[in-house]
Amino acid sequence: MISIKVPPLGESIVEATVSRWVKKQGEAVASGDTLVELETDKITVEVPAPKAGVISSISAAEGDVVKVDQVLGELDEAAAAPTASAPAPAAGPPAPQPAAPPAPAAAAPSLQPADVKSSPAARRVAADSGISVADVTGTGRGGVVSKPDVIEHASKPAPAPAVARDGAQRETREKMTTRRRRIAENLLQSQHSTAHLTTFNEVDMTRVNELREKMKEKVEKEHSVKLTFMPFFVKAACMALEQYPMVNAQIDGDSIIYKHYVNMGIAVASDAGLVVPNIKDAHAKGMLDVSRDIAAVAKRAREGKLTMDDLTGGTFTITNGGVFGSLVSTPIINYPQVAILGLHKTQDRPVAIDGKVEIRPMMYVALSYDHRIVDGQQAVLFLVRIKELIEDPAAMLIS
Amino acid sequence: MKNADVVVIGGGPGGYVAAIRAAQLGLSTVCVEMDKTLGGTCVNVGCIPSKALLTSSEHYEWARLHSAEHGVKIDGVSADLPTMMKRKDTVVGQNTKGIEFLFKKNKIEWAKGRGTLKPGNVVEVEGVDSYQAKNVIIATGSVPIELPFLKFDEERVLSNIGALKIPEVPKHLIVIGGGVIGLELGSVWRRLGAKVTVVELFPTILPGNDEEVIKEADRIFRKQGLEIRVGTKVVGASRGDSVVKIEVEKDGAKETLEADYVLVSVGRKPSLTGIDAQALGLSLGKRGEITVDAEMRTNLPNVFAIGDAVGGKLLAHKAEEEGVIAAEVIAGHHAHMDYKSMPSVVYTWPEIATVGLAEHEVKASGREYKVGKFPFSANGRARTMAETSGFVKFIADAKTDELLGCHIIGANASDLIQEVVLAFEYRGSSEDIGITVHSHPTLSESVKEAALGVLGRSLHI
Numbered sequence: 001m002i003s004i005k006v007p008p009l010g011e012s013i014v015e016a017t018v019s020r021w022v023k024k025q026g027e028a029v030a031s032g033d034t035l036v037e038l039e040t041d042k043i044t045v046e047v048p049a050p051k052a053g054v055i056s057s058i059s060a061a062e063g064d065v066v067k068v069d070q071v072l073g074e075l076d077e078a079a080a081a082p083t084a085s086a087p088a089p090a091a092g093p094p095a096p097q098p099a100a101p102p103a104p105a106a107a108a109p110s111l112q113p114a115d116v117k118s119s120p121a122a123r124r125v126a127a128d129s130g131i132s133v134a135d136v137t138g139t140g141r142g143g144v145v146s147k148p149d150v151i152e153h154a155s156k157p158a159p160a161p162a163v164a165r166d167g168a169q170r171e172t173r174e175k176m177t178t179r180r181r182r183i184a185e186n187l188l189q190s191q192h193s194t195a196h197l198t199t200f201n202e203v204d205m206t207r208v209n210e211l212r213e214k215m216k217e218k219v220e221k222e223h224s225v226k227l228t229f230m231p232f233f234v235k236a237a238c239m240a241l242e243q244y245p246m247v248n249a250q251i252d253g254d255s256i257i258y259k260h261y262v263n264m265g266i267a268v269a270s271d272a273g274l275v276v277p278n279i280k281d282a283h284a285k286g287m288l289d290v291s292r293d294i295a296a297v298a299k300r301a302r303e304g305k306l307t308m309d310d311l312t313g314g315t316f317t318i319t320n321g322g323v324f325g326s327l328v329s330t331p332i333i334n335y336p337q338v339a340i341l342g343l344h345k346t347q348d349r350p351v352a353i354d355g356k357v358e359i360r361p362m363m364y365v366a367l368s369y370d371h372r373i374v375d376g377q378q379a380v381l382f383l384v385r386i387k388e389l390i391e392d393p394a395a396m397l398i399s
Numbered sequence: 400m401k402n403a404d405v406v407v408i409g410g411g412p413g414g415y416v417a418a419i420r421a422a423q424l425g426l427s428t429v430c431v432e433m434d435k436t437l438g439g440t441c442v443n444v445g446c447i448p449s450k451a452l453l454t455s456s457e458h459y460e461w462a463r464l465h466s467a468e469h470g471v472k473i474d475g476v477s478a479d480l481p482t483m484m485k486r487k488d489t490v491v492g493q494n495t496k497g498i499e500f501l502f503k504k505n506k507i508e509w510a511k512g513r514g515t516l517k518p519g520n521v522v523e524v525e526g527v528d529s530y531q532a533k534n535v536i537i538a539t540g541s542v543p544i545e546l547p548f549l550k551f552d553e554e555r556v557l558s559n560i561g562a563l564k565i566p567e568v569p570k571h572l573i574v575i576g577g578g579v580i581g582l583e584l585g586s587v588w589r590r591l592g593a594k595v596t597v598v599e600l601f602p603t604i605l606p607g608n609d610e611e612v613i614k615e616a617d618r619i620f621r622k623q624g625l626e627i628r629v630g631t632k633v634v635g636a637s638r639g640d641s642v643v644k645i646e647v648e649k650d651g652a653k654e655t656l657e658a659d660y661v662l663v664s665v666g667r668k669p670s671l672t673g674i675d676a677q678a679l680g681l682s683l684g685k686r687g688e689i690t691v692d693a694e695m696r697t698n699l700p701n702v703f704a705i706g707d708a709v710g711g712k713l714l715a716h717k718a719e720e721e722g723v724i725a726a727e728v729i730a731g732h733h734a735h736m737d738y739k740s741m742p743s744v745v746y747t748w749p750e751i752a753t754v755g756l757a758e759h760e761v762k763a764s765g766r767e768y769k770v771g772k773f774p775f776s777a778n779g780r781a782r783t784m785a786e787t788s789g790f791v792k793f794i795a796d797a798k799t800d801e802l803l804g805c806h807i808i809g810a811n812a813s814d815l816i817q818e819v820v821l822a823f824e825y826r827g828s829s830e831d832i833g834i835t836v837h838s839h840p841t842l843s844e845s846v847k848e849a850a851l852g853v854l855g856r857s858l859h860i
Binding site for chain 1: 796798799800
C-alpha cells in the first residue's frame with residue numbers, strides 16, 4: 001500500500017485545496033496517471049500515481065484544505081491489473097517517499113483566528129479536532145460559528161460544491177478558495193505595506209496601430225505569432241525602466257535592491273482568478289520573442305498550467321484593464337514590486353493637434369507606484385517616456 | 400386626507416413598538432388606537448396589571464405563610480384589596496403614559512379613533528381623519544374566546560378584563576381553562592383567600608409544555624391549595640344573581656359546581672376590528688388569523704400584519720419583535736422573523752419559563768438527544784432564599800450538543816431563561832453555557848449545572 005501524498009508545492013506554499021479527484025476510489029490507474037488536482041494560491045498541481053495500482057481509499061475530499069505531505073489517499077499496488085503491460089516498479093516517476101510517516105492532520109493548526117466570531121465551545125471542539133473555525137460556515141446570529149457548526153463541518157463528507165439556489169434564498173455563502181484568499185491577502189498587503197500613488201497620462205495610439213496593421217499579417221505568416229500592441233508596451237516599459245531604474249527596484253528592509261534585468265509581469269485573467277506570470281529577461285528580448293512569450297504564458301495561465309517559475313521573480317507588471325473595456329483605473333502594485341503600469345481601452349476621442357481638433361485613437365495609461373522610493377517626478381517622467389515611445393515607435397530603435 | 404409612510408392599526412405592544420421602530424427609521428408614522436389609552440391588552444388588561452396583582456398577592460402570601468421561617472414576625476396580616484387595585488391602576492397608568500411620551504419623543508401621531516382599512520391602503524379613523532398610507536401594519540390583537548353557553552358579563556362571568564378587577568375576594572372562583580392566564584389569575588385570587596378550582600379539558604394543565612415541568616407545576620400548585628380538575632369538560636352553565644353554576648363532566652360522570660365568580664380562559668382568537676378581510680381580499684388562516692410570510696407581509700401589497708392577529712404564540716414580546724421586523728422591512732432592511740428562540744413564561748410562583756422544544760417534541764422528531772437536569776434544592780442561593788422547588792432542564796442534540804429546548808420551573812425563571820435565549824440566537828450548545836462562568840451564589844448556577852448535566856459533568860449533584 002502506498003500513500004498518495006501532497007507533493008512539495010513550492011517555496012513558501014504550505015497548503016492547497018483539493019480541487020478535483022480525477023480518479024475514483026476502486027479505479028485502476030497506471031503509473032504517472034493524474035490522480036488528483038490540487039489548487040494553491042498560485043498554481044494547479046497535478047498529483048501523479050507513483051506506481052500502477054488501484055485506489056483503495058480517499059481521505060481528502062474535494063474542497064478540503066490539505067498541507068504538504070498530508071495523505072490524500074491510498075494506492076494498492078498489489079491490486080494492479082496483472083497484465084503483461086504492467087510497468088516495472090523501477091520505471092515509476094520520482095514518488096514521494098512512502099516511508100515517511102504521514103503528518104497527522106490534526107497536528108498543525110493550534111491557533112484559532114481571533115477575527116472569526118465563534119462560541120467558546122465551538123473553539124474548543126475546533127481546536128481538539130484540528131479544524132480552523134475560519135473554515136466553518138457559521139449559522140448562529142450574525143454568522144457566529146457554533147459548536148454544532150464545527151461538529152457538522154467535521155463530519156461532512158465534502159462541502160457542497162455549489163450552493164443550491166432555491167427561489168426563497170436571497171443570499172448564499174461560499175467559502176473562498178485558497179487562491180482567492182491568497183489573492184485577497186496579497187492585495188491587502190500591497191495596500192498596507194506601500195505608499196500607493198497613481199499618476200495618469202494619455203497615449204495617442206495612431207502610429208502604433210498603423211505599424212501593427214502593416215506588420216501583423218507578415219509577422220503572423222512568417223513567425224506564426226499574433227502581433228498585439230502588448231509587446232510594444234513591454235518594450236517601451238523596458239526602455240523606460242532602464243532610464244528610471246528605481247521603478248524596477250525593490251525595498252528590502254532598509255536597503256533598495258536595483259534589478260539590472262526586467263522580468264515583465266503580465267496580469268492574466270483566468271477562470272481561477274487573476275494570475276501574474278512574468279516574462280524572463282524581457283529587456284534582452286526582441287519584439288517577436290516577447291510576443292511569443294506573452295502568448296505562451298497566457299495560454300498556460302488559461303489552462304491552469306503555470307509553473308512556479310512563471311509566477312515568481314517578476315520585477316515590474318503591466319495590467320490591461322482595457323480588454324474588458326476599462327477606460328481608467330488605479331492598479332494595485334504587485335508587491336514587493338514598486339510599480340505597475342495600467343493600460344486601458346483605446347477610444348476614438350477628439351484631441352487638439354497643432355491647433356486643430358482631430359479624432360485620434362487615445363488610451364489613458366496609469367502608473368501606480370510606491371512613493372517610498374519612487375519620487376513623483378520619476379514616476380511622471382517614466383510614464384511620459386512610455387507615451388513618447390508608443391506615440392513614435394521608431395524611437396524605440398534609437399536607444 | 401393625510402399622507403403617511405406607515406399607518407399602524409392598533410396600539411398594543413406589537414403596534415406601538417412597530418410605530419416607534421418605523422419612526423426611528425425616519426418614516427412618517429401614524430398609530431391608530433381607539434381605546435382611551437395606548438398599550439393594548441398587554442398594558443391595560445393583561446401582562447402589566449396581572450403582574451402587579453401577582454406581585455402584591457405574593458407579598459401578602461409571603462407575609463402570611465413564609466415570613467415566620469425567616470424570623471420576621473408579622474401580626475394581623477390582612478389584604479387591602481382596594482389599595483392593591485389602586486396600585487395596579489397606577490402602574491398601568493405609568494405604562495400607558497410612558498408610551499404616550501415615547502410617541503411624542505418619536506413624533507408619532509396617535510389617531511384616537513376606530514380605524515378601518517379601505518382598499519388602496521386608505522385608513523379611515525372615525526372622528527379624526529383619513530390617511531393615505533404607503534404601508535399599513537395591522538396589529539389589531541386578539542380577544543378572549545367565549546363559551547356559547549356562558550357569555551362574558553364581566554360581573555360574575557369574567558374574561559381576563561373582569562378577573563383583574565373583582566371588587567371582593569371571591570369565596571369560590573372557578574377557572575375554566577388551565578393555561579397561562581387561568582393559572583396566573585387563579586393564583587392571584589387563591590393567595591388573596593379565594594377557593595380556586597381550575598377546570599381543564601386536556602389531561603394536564605399547561606397543555607403542550609414539557610411533561611416533567613407540567614408534573615412539577617401540577618404538584619406545586621395543588622400543594623399551594625389550587626384545586627385542579629383535568630380531563631374535565633364544561634358542558635353547561637347557568638347564572639343566578641350572585642352565583643354561577645357550572646356543569647362539568649369527567650369520564651361520563653356529571654357534576655355541578657357552584658361559584659360566585661367564573662373566569663373563562665379557554666384561549667384567545669385574532670381580532671380584526673376594522674379589517675373586512677373578505678372585502679379587502681385579505682387572506683386568512685384556519686383560525687381566522689391573518690396569514691403572513693417571514694417578513695410579516697400579508698397577501699395584499701404593502702399591508703403587513705403582526706402580533707396576536709397573525710396567530711402563533713400569543714405573546715407580547717413576539718408581537719414586539721414582529722413589529723420591529725415589519726418596520727425594518729418597510730424601511731428596506733433585510734429582516735425576517737425567526738421563532739426558534741422565542742421564550743415564553745408563566746408568572747405563577749414558582750415561575751415557568753421555556754425556550755425551544757419540549758422533550759416529547761424532540762422525541763417525536765426522531766432526533767437523538769440528551770437531557771441535563773438540575774434541581775434548585777441543590778443550589779445554595781435557592782436555599783438561602785427558601786425557594787428550593789423546581790428545576791432547570793436542558794435538551795440538546797446527542798451528536799452536536801446543539802441546544803434544542805430549555806425548561807425552567809423555579810423562582811425567577813423568567814429572568815433565568817434569558818441567557819439560554821441568547822445562546823439559542825447563536826445556535827449555542829450546552830457546553831457554551833456549561834463552560835461559562837456564573838456568579839456565586841446565584842440561581843443562575845443551576846442553569847450552568849443543568850447544562851453541564853447534558854455533558855454528564857454537573858459539579859454539585
